Amino acid sequence: MRQYELRRNESAPAADDERAREVLEGLNEAQQTAVQATEGPVMIIAGPGSGKTRTLTHRIAYLIARGKAQPRDVMALTFTNKAAREMRQRVQQIIGSGSARGMWMGTFHSTFARLLRREGKHIGYTSDFSIYDTDDTDRLLRNLMKGLNIDPKQFKVRAMRSLISSAKNQLVSPDDYQRMATGAAQERAAQLYGPYVQTLRRANALDFDDLLIKPIELFETHPDILEQYQRRWRYLHIDEYQDTNHAQYKLAKLLAARHKNICVVGDDAQSIYAFRGADIGNILSFQRDYPDATVVRLEQNYRSTKTILQLADSIIKQNEDQLEKELWTENHEGEYVVLIEALSERDEAKKIEQTVRDLHVREGYSYDDFAILYRTNAQSRSLEEALRRGGIPYRVIGGVSFYQRKEIKDVLAYLRLLVNPSDQASLRRVINYPTRGIGAKTQERLFQYARREGLSAWQAIQQIDESGLSTRAQNAVERFGFLISSHAAKAESMPADELARALIKETGMLDELRNENTRESLGRWENVQELISAIAEFTAQAEEATLATFLQEVALLTDLDEDEGQGNRITLMTLHASKGLEFPVVFVSGLEEGLFPLSRAAQEREQLEEERRLFYVGATRAEQKLFLSYARSRFLYGTQESAVRSRFLDEIDPAVVRTKAGGPIKRKKNRFTLEEGDAVDYDDVDPHYYRRNLRGSHNTSAKRTRTTTRRAGTGSSSGGSSSSGRRVVYDEGAAEIVPGVRVEHDHFGEGKVQALDGEGEQMAATVFFQSVGQKKLKLKYAKLRRIG
DNA sequence: AGAATGGACTTTTTT
DNA sequence: AGTCCATTCT
Numbered sequence: 076m077r078q079y080e081l082r083r084n085e086s087a088p089a090a091d092d093e094r095a096r097e098v099l100e101g102l103n104e105a106q107q108t109a110v111q112a113t114e115g116p117v118m119i120i121a122g123p124g125s126g127k128t129r130t131l132t133h134r135i136a137y138l139i140a141r142g143k144a145q146p147r148d149v150m151a152l153t154f155t156n157k158a159a160r161e162m163r164q165r166v167q168q169i170i171g172s173g174s175a176r177g178m179w180m181g182t183f184h185s186t187f188a189r190l191l192r193r194e195g196k197h198i199g200y201t202s203d204f205s206i207y208d209t210d211d212t213d214r215l216l217r218n219l220m221k222g223l224n225i226d227p228k229q230f231k232v233r234a235m236r237s238l239i240s241s242a243k244n245q246l247v248s249p250d251d252y253q254r255m256a257t258g259a260a261q262e263r264a265a266q267l268y269g270p271y272v273q274t275l276r277r278a279n280a281l282d283f284d285d286l287l288i289k290p291i292e293l294f295e296t297h298p299d300i301l302e303q304y305q306r307r308w309r310y311l312h313i314d315e316y317q318d319t320n321h322a323q324y325k326l327a328k329l330l331a332a333r334h335k336n337i338c339v340v341g342d343d344a345q346s347i348y349a350f351r352g353a354d355i356g357n358i359l360s361f362q363r364d365y366p367d368a369t370v371v372r373l374e375q376n377y378r379s380t381k382t383i384l385q386l387a388d389s390i391i392k393q394n395e396d397q398l399e400k401e402l403w404t405e406n407h408e409g410e411y412v413v414l415i416e417a418l419s420e421r422d423e424a425k426k427i428e429q430t431v432r433d434l435h436v437r438e439g440y441s442y443d444d445f446a447i448l449y450r451t452n453a454q455s456r457s458l459e460e461a462l463r464r465g466g467i468p469y470r471v472i473g474g475v476s477f478y479q480r481k482e483i484k485d486v487l488a489y490l491r492l493l494v495n496p497s498d499q500a501s502l503r504r505v506i507n508y509p510t511r512g513i514g515a516k517t518q519e520r521l522f523q524y525a526r527r528e529g530l531s532a533w534q535a536i537q538q539i540d541e542s543g544l545s546t547r548a549q550n551a552v553e554r555f556g557f558l559i560s561s562h563a564a565k566a567e568s569m570p571a572d573e574l575a576r577a578l579i580k581e582t583g584m585l586d587e588l589r590n591e592n593t594r595e596s597l598g599r600w601e602n603v604q605e606l607i608s609a610i611a612e613f614t615a616q617a618e619e620a621t622l623a624t625f626l627q628e629v630a631l632l633t634d635l636d637e638d639e640g641q642g643n644r645i646t647l648m649t650l651h652a653s654k655g656l657e658f659p660v661v662f663v664s665g666l667e668e669g670l671f672p673l674s675r676a677a678q679e680r681e682q683l684e685e686e687r688r689l690f691y692v693g694a695t696r697a698e699q700k701l702f703l704s705y706a707r708s709r710f711l712y713g714t715q716e717s718a719v720r721s722r723f724l725d726e727i728d729p730a731v732v733r734t735k736a737g738g739p740i741k742r743k744k745n746r747f748t749l750e751e752g753d754a755v756d757y758d759d760v761d762p763h764y765y766r767r768n769l770r771g772s773h774n775t776s777a778k779r780t781r782t783t784t785r786r787a788g789t790g791s792s793s794g795g796s797s798s799s800g801r802r803v804v805y806d807e808g809a810a811e812i813v814p815g816v817r818v819e820h821d822h823f824g825e826g827k828v829q830a831l832d833g834e835g836e837q838m839a840a841t842v843f844f845q846s847v848g849q850k851k852l853k854l855k856y857a858k859l860r861r862i863g
Numbered sequence: 864a865g866a867a868t869g870g871a872c873t874t875t876t877t878t
Numbered sequence: 879a880g881t882c883c884a885t886t887c888t
Contacts, residue, residue, distance in 0.1 A: 864888105865888090866888075869884090870885095871882090872881085
């Protein structure tokens with residue numbers, strides 16, 4: 076491909092019509108329209124697999140080829156680093172490597188972090204600011220809650236965080252929020268919001284929301300800076316526009332206000348992030364904001380078979396809220412979508428594993444052609460077990476990513492403290508790790524002293540001799556202060572990776588990990604080494620190769636962005652993580668009521684519709700084969716729950732689905748009547764049934780005495796009753812668990828019930844197992860089956 | 864200060 | 879069932 080060179084200072088680069096024609100080649104009519112609409116606002120409504128990234132890429136290439144823009148005039152915002160990376164690569168492929176230089180292409184968060192590195196000083200941030208992830212903010216909030224006497228049992232930290240986060244995204248200030256907060260939870264959040272913001276500010280730290288909000292603040296208070304960027308980015312592109320939240324919407328609007336060359340791409344049917352503030356209204360109201368917008372629909376699908384598309388269409392048709400779209404494809408009819416029915420989640424995993432193996436062996440699919448999708452991360456476990464047993468290589472996306480691991484976060488905290496000594500969260504994290512004699516008491520006194528004197532924690536450490544702490548504590552704190560400051564002093568003269576290595580070495584962390592000498596600790600030791608090489612690599616090739624930049628970028632990485640893990644493996648991930656990806660063979664697992672859709676989401680229409688869109692997203696990841704699966708019972712949240720198959724299975728078009736055996740799937744006329752084989756939860760049946768059988772045993776206090784007394788092996792028939800007035804029945808036909816009976820447990824095998832105590836949910840059995848001896852097990856959790 | 868034990872609680876999805 | 883937290887024990 077010909078190199079397309081541009082001179083930087085040329086204000087009107089030469090047009091290259093031949094090149095522009097090339098860029099349009101191979102695009103369909105709708106895509107060409109979108110690419111050629113170079114002036115004014117453009118909205119591309121794109122179905123799944125319609126080549127929207129391709130269209131966006133070609134549009135950028137076209138702008139440059141036609142001389143409308145230089146690379147540096149172009150900005151493209153995506154939602155994942157991966158998407159940005161791919162787009163950059165493709166642009167380079169088309170217009171020549173190197174010519175994408177100067178183009179701002181990245182996620183919202185990383186892009187505006189970069190902007191704040193440059194301009195943050197105008198609103199009081201140095202470029203060394205720390206970025207706090209949810210882990211950091213949760214710790215911070217927990218501390219604040221302790222100070223304000225908010226009971227973390229009553230008000231969950233994550234709930235507080237998410238309330239504050241949505242207030243921030245809506246651009247509601249702490250004062251305003253205080254005024255508009257209603258209900259106990261919101262009032263607590265309002266109490267926390269102000270101190271939370273102050274703490275971050277004092278720490279020269281930003282959370283994820285700040286990365287979007289602070290630029291807005293900057294632009295609103297400094298119109299000259301806004302104008303500078305408005306002039307610079309004459310062409311603004313936003314991918315996945317349906318997932319923008321209010322702050323992102325506002326940023327886009329501010330930046331596009333001058334030139335109005337804003338091009339957004341989205342699919343309302345794939346909006347699945349409302350829970351984190353994404354506002355589907357942003358795409359629905361684009362035309363109201365920009366009445367002269369060119370609207371293009373990309374309705375041809377290049378990814379999936381006709382059958383898969385038909386199924387997807389039957390899913391999404393159930394939703395009320397949607398823009399009209401008619402998807403079609405020239406692809407083959409393809410095979411039926413297959414429904415896999417399983418008895419338990421283990422069985423489901425096994426059947427999926429067998430299917431994978433079968434397709435691999437018999438039809439020659441390679442392992443990386445497969446993806447298994449699920450609603451919650453917890454579901455990966457049974458799948459992993461089955462795959463491991465079957466010897467199938469896999470990778471899990473969305474578990475604990477490299478940069479989330481404790482040892483890595485510890486090292487990162489040290490480094491953050493080096494570049495940003497005000498970073499209190501990091502200081503708290505490492506001040507006594509590894510232990511160096513600065514215990515909880517000393518820390519408390521230190522922070523108290525700081526507060527009393529109006530010092531930052533770091534300043535307090537510098538002036539520790541006036542703190543009134545014991546000499547021993549003072550010495551320990553002083554040593555810590557010296558450790559940090561002596562390395563900080565070397566930051567200028569030493570390459571970042573060497574600095575990191577030296578610091579880590581001196582902390583003794585590595586020795587501690589090595590001395591522990593377990594498999595895990597050695598693994599952690601290796602992780603730390605790997606982190607150091609990552610720093611070295613970064614400093615060697617990044618544009619802004621400072622340690623601070625490294626730390627900021629690392630905070631915004633997700634493990635979806637990590638290396639594609641060389642090797643041929645199948646991929647396991649949540650439905651959310653699968654967005655934007657495609658695979659020849661896809662499994663959507665766990666299609667059960669309460670799980671998918673989640674029970675909490677099934678209550679409200681809007682949430683249910685989001686779950687349905689999630690199903691739509693999952694189904695449309697598949698190119699050739701799609702499998703849907705559910706289990707009749709599932710071990711979830713600690714208990715074995717019986718499950719009813721998802722309503723989604725009753726909504727889909729049965730004409731394109733077959734069971735594993737090849738038969739048609741049966742739709743239920745009425746999902747609330749039980750059919751043969753449906754598992755029954757006894758609590759859902761006639762509540763009076765048990766009561767009737769319990770006549771005559773209403774003396775509650777007497778019963779309590781009986782049930783709490785150990786009565787090994789008496790075998791009394793009243794042993795299974797509890798003071799709630801209900802007999803507890805745990806399994807169909809297996810009758811009650813009473814002292815004296817023999818039982819079987821999944822892990823411990825056979826045993827004999829010695830005694831029962833507790834009541835209701837708390838009821839526990841003392842069981843003597845042949846294998847492990849005596850155990851006390853809560854009946855609610857341990858699934859005991861009566862045998863013999 | 865750190866280990867050990869016992870109890871409560873848990874599970875949406877994520878930049 | 880596992881994890882995290884708090885309290886108690888050494």
